[in-house]
Amino acid sequence: MRMPALTALLTATAVFTFALAFAAEADEVHVLNWKGYGADEPWAIAVFEKATGNKVVNDFFNSEQEMLTKLRTNPGLYDVVMINAAFNDQAMAEKLIQPIDVSKIPNYADISPDKSGSPMLDHDGKVYGVPWVWGLTALAINEKSFDTPPTSITEMWNEAHKGRVVIRDDAVEAIQFGAIATGQNINDIKDMDAVKAKLTSLMPQIKTFWSSENDWNQMVASNQIDIGTYWSGSADRAKTHFKLPVSLVIPQEGAVAWLDAFSIPAGSKNVAGAQAFINYMIDPTFYVEWVTKVGAPVSANTKAVAALPEDAFNRKVMGDPAVAKRIQFQAPITDAQREKYLALWQELKVNVK
Amino acid sequence: MAGQVAIGSRSGLRSALPLLLPAYLWLTVAIFLPLSAMVFFSFMTELPLSGKAWSFTLDNYTAFLSQGLYPTLLLASLRLGLEVTLWCVVVGYPAAYVLAKVLKGRSREAIFLLVILPFWSNGLVRIFSWAMVLREGGILDTALNAVLPIKINIDLMYSYPAVIIGLVHSYVPYMVLTCYLTLQAIDGSLIEAGRSLGASRLQVLKRIVIPLSMPGLVAGAALIFVPVVGSFMEPRILGGRTGTFYGTVIEDQFVAVFNWPLGAALSFILLAVVLVILAVASPILRRAA
Numbered sequence: 001m002r003m004p005a006l007t008a009l010l011t012a013t014a015v016f017t018f019a020l021a022f023a024a025e026a027d028e029v030h031v032l033n034w035k036g037y038g039a040d041e042p043w044a045i046a047v048f049e050k051a052t053g054n055k056v057v058n059d060f061f062n063s064e065q066e067m068l069t070k071l072r073t074n075p076g077l078y079d080v081v082m083i084n085a086a087f088n089d090q091a092m093a094e095k096l097i098q099p100i101d102v103s104k105i106p107n108y109a110d111i112s113p114d115k116s117g118s119p120m121l122d123h124d125g126k127v128y129g130v131p132w133v134w135g136l137t138a139l140a141i142n143e144k145s146f147d148t149p150p151t152s153i154t155e156m157w158n159e160a161h162k163g164r165v166v167i168r169d170d171a172v173e174a175i176q177f178g179a180i181a182t183g184q185n186i187n188d189i190k191d192m193d194a195v196k197a198k199l200t201s202l203m204p205q206i207k208t209f210w211s212s213e214n215d216w217n218q219m220v221a222s223n224q225i226d227i228g229t230y231w232s233g234s235a236d237r238a239k240t241h242f243k244l245p246v247s248l249v250i251p252q253e254g255a256v257a258w259l260d261a262f263s264i265p266a267g268s269k270n271v272a273g274a275q276a277f278i279n280y281m282i283d284p285t286f287y288v289e290w291v292t293k294v295g296a297p298v299s300a301n302t303k304a305v306a307a308l309p310e311d312a313f314n315r316k317v318m319g320d321p322a323v324a325k326r327i328q329f330q331a332p333i334t335d336a337q338r339e340k341y342l343a344l345w346q347e348l349k350v351n352v353k
Numbered sequence: 354m355a356g357q358v359a360i361g362s363r364s365g366l367r368s369a370l371p372l373l374l375p376a377y378l379w380l381t382v383a384i385f386l387p388l389s390a391m392v393f394f395s396f397m398t399e400l401p402l403s404g405k406a407w408s409f410t411l412d413n414y415t416a417f418l419s420q421g422l423y424p425t426l427l428l429a430s431l432r433l434g435l436e437v438t439l440w441c442v443v444v445g446y447p448a449a450y451v452l453a454k455v456l457k458g459r460s461r462e463a464i465f466l467l468v469i470l471p472f473w474s475n476g477l478v479r480i481f482s483w484a485m486v487l488r489e490g491g492i493l494d495t496a497l498n499a500v501l502p503i504k505i506n507i508d509l510m511y512s513y514p515a516v517i518i519g520l521v522h523s524y525v526p527y528m529v530l531t532c533y534l535t536l537q538a539i540d541g542s543l544i545e546a547g548r549s550l551g552a553s554r555l556q557v558l559k560r561i562v563i564p565l566s567m568p569g570l571v572a573g574a575a576l577i578f579v580p581v582v583g584s585f586m587e588p589r590i591l592g593g594r595t596g597t598f599y600g601t602v603i604e605d606q607f608v609a610v611f612n613w614p615l616g617a618a619l620s621f622i623l624l625a626v627v628l629v630i631l632a633v634a635s636p637i638l639r640r641a642a
Contacts, residue, residue: 065611169589171609208511208593222490224510335610342610343420349597350422 028055029273033082035060048280054273071096076267079274085120085259088129089332097263099126104275107282115300129261131300138255140230143245153251166228169209171345180254187331203352236313237295257327395617413618430599434582437520438574445528453536468529483519511593519587528573535569571638
């Protein structure tokens with residue numbers, strides 16, 4: 001008597017779940033992105049849902065590798081995915097994302113041509129990624145430790161800051177930082193020994209390896225550090241949102257730039273909803289509110305940046321043509337390169353002991 | 354009578370089966386299967402999830418020897434494990450002795466509660482509270498400078514001692530609990546007999562108390578040593594520049610570069626080394642115990 005009852009229960013549950021899934025899938029937009037990165041802001045979702053009748057379901061990843069795995073193992077689940085442009089190539093090659101019909105995304109026309117024309121996002125004349133925001137991995141300083149902000153990356157090696165310098169615990173970022181310090185192209189490092197030697201000499205300066213925005217802000221708040229590598233959006237947030245004495249320095253030697261873009265996964269069940277969501281994400285109204293309320297990187301949409309106040313950091317500093325000249329955009333990195341970078345970075349960290 | 358006992362014990366086993374089943378099912382599903390999958394992964398060139406072609410290889414294991422950094426780090430981690438275990442004995446054994454032999458009733462309960470309190474708090478919370486205490490201008494620094502006439506500068510944060518402090522705090526309850534159990538079991542009349550026959554307190558400790566409580570010490574040491582060698586959270590957060598250990602490079606392989614095969618191989622090498630150490634040490638420890 002008990003077994004049939006159980007079977008019936010299970011069947012009922014399964015039927016119910018299926019019914020629910022079918023009923024819901026029509027106008028749900030499943031979004032895969034970093035947590036706390038614009039697409040999951042409750043006020044933004046409310047506006048979008050009201051305007052389009054779609055329901056937004058957020059899911060998150062903690063690393064690009066995790067994002068790719070989620071796409072591989074859940075085909076058809078996601079409708080929108082945020083992919084760093086350097087990974088777009090790999091996602092396309094594995095057929096995880098599909099070409100985007102940009103005529104359905106009105107705001108696409110306002111994206112600055114150097115971003116929308118990026119060879120990292122366009123393949124064979126088809127668009128695989130809609131540029132969203134970009135930013136820098138540059139230096140940030142504790143304003144209490146400097147009378148005048150430094151202009152050169154060599155400040156990290158200055159004896160005066162011994163034990164008060166931080167760098168992010170990330171192999172790719174660290175090696176590319178070393179490439180800039182040795183005057184090399186970050187996407188084509190010819191002299192790896194120079195990078196290694198340069199980073200080796202940096203190690204005695206280091207206080208710790210930071211891994212989250214919170215680490216950085218805490219150390220500045222308790223006045224434990226002078227200078228370190230930092231992300232432009234985070235430095236802006238630390239200053240405007242948390243009122244910390246932090247300012248961003250884009251060294252004369254250059255800085256690493258990254259571009260984040262939205263893609264539509266292959267097998268998406270709600271392409272129209274995905275297009276509407278992407279259009280909303282690059283809309284000036286959303287962007288201005290995001291910058292004001294939370295703090296954000298620089299929008300790829302020129303009209304969105306122009307809608308910011310004249311003296312806004314993202315418009316004044318990041319929009320400066322002199323800055324544009326000395327930054328280098330991150331290109332795709334192969335798995336083999338990434339593993340090589342990690343081995344080198346681990347070796348550097350071990351030898352410091 | 355004998356027949357009845359036999360039947361009783363057989364049906365005892367039968368009735369015990371349903372009781373054992375959940376535990377064994379759980380062990381099989383939650384531990385044995387994932388672990389065997391990891392063994393399998395450790396011999397592969399690529400993770401099958403990545404959709405790329407893969408084949409079997411020993412490269413992940415030879416990488417350990419071909420790159421000097423892994424053996425160096427393993428030694429550093431083993432040293433860390435020994436030091437933390439030693440400090441746990443130094444801190445935990447006297448506490449266990451006092452709990453078992455000196456304190457009684459309410460005060461014993463109160464102290465016991467304090468000892469196991471760390472178990473009830475989340476590991477990350479514990480580490481971050483240490484960060485607040487140990488850093489320059491932190492609680493320890495401020496408190497000492499408020500009391501001492503001279504100005505001293507205490508900044509233990511991001512250093513090897515900080516890692517030791519954090520780990521000892523996390524693991525010392527194991528030592529206290531295992532030692533407490535064996536110390537409590539020592540018959541008080543043995544100690545009284547020793548004393549009345551003219552042994553000094555030190556002699557009683559050396560000849561009676563320590564030998565009889567050795568099983569607890571050994572169990573505690575094994576419980577602490579093994580996880581500490583593979584620890585990665587405490588070194589990463591408290592160790593700063595000096596916080597790279599074997600556990601943290603394994604974590605990097607899983608999290609940063611998604612190289613599960615190498616991460617799995619490094620983990621099994623660690624497991625093998627720890628088993629060898631325990632196997633070599635066990636005759637000595639058994640004799641001691």
